Amino acid sequence: MTSNKLSVQVAINSWRLAVERASKIFSSLTEGELLKEVAPGKNRLIYLLGHLTAIHDAMFPILGLGDRLHPELDAIFVSSPDKTGAQLPAVEELRKYWDEVNGKLLSQFATLSADEWLQRHYAMSEEDYAKDPTRNRLAVLLSRTNHMSYHWGQITLALK
């Protein structure tokens, strides 16, 4: 394995671990448990399930991996905060979207070469990337892994 390939593998492992940990919980909670807030007045678990799915889904175009599967989630789970009265998709639908999006992402990750991970991501212009080559696909992957960890820290507060 080349050393760069190994670095990318480490980053993908870290992402996969975080997804697997969250999947285990999201698939096991009851509908009632998913309505719990992470702290009084804060986001409900069901909102975070939809939010993480939407943010992960948006990685397809950012990483140049094709179209989104569920762009319709943004209006409810990204542009709007929780508890605005919006009608949420059914829990079973949300769980299905989570599995679909994360399953497809992981299989797409495997199609990128180590060098392609270091190419610019698609939310960046060629010009800006030339100025700062660390703003590449790998940076997006680490940033989204941290984002997932951030909300995971909140989710665990509602579980214990």
Add this chain to the structure above:
Amino acid sequence: MTSNKLSVQVAINSWRLAVERASKIFSSLTEGELLKEVAPGKNRLIYLLGHLTAIHDAMFPILGLGDRLHPELDAIFVSSPDKTGAQLPAVEELRKYWDEVNGKLLSQFATLSADEWLQRHYAMSEEDYAKDPTRNRLAVLLSRTNHMSYHWGQITLALK
């Protein structure tokens, strides 16, 4: 820049960003604010400040970067949960430790070559590393960045 060096740079950037964000908050909160819990009955911010400092301090030996600066923090902030009645160090001491530990870590990170980041970490035997070369220093860095993001997600609940 070699491609592997670039991968390591992306990972260090991600770590630094997380440390800077936390530093800004830890340095600006009053003593009273640091006594707030992230959610009812959960950890106080001051505990998380000490906890993160202790976990980061433990990275020196794990990464082969020398001795710890504050091993005494573990008894209070790692082996014990919050609010066990243990006498905590003064807030000003804790803030100083946070800056010391994270400042020294970041300058030590810069002394490692890209290839050294892919060598085994020191909590691993040569034998286990041979079986799984992804268990290297870089994996430790990503894991601790995720750990910081995890608690950061909790800390922000107490700030808003």
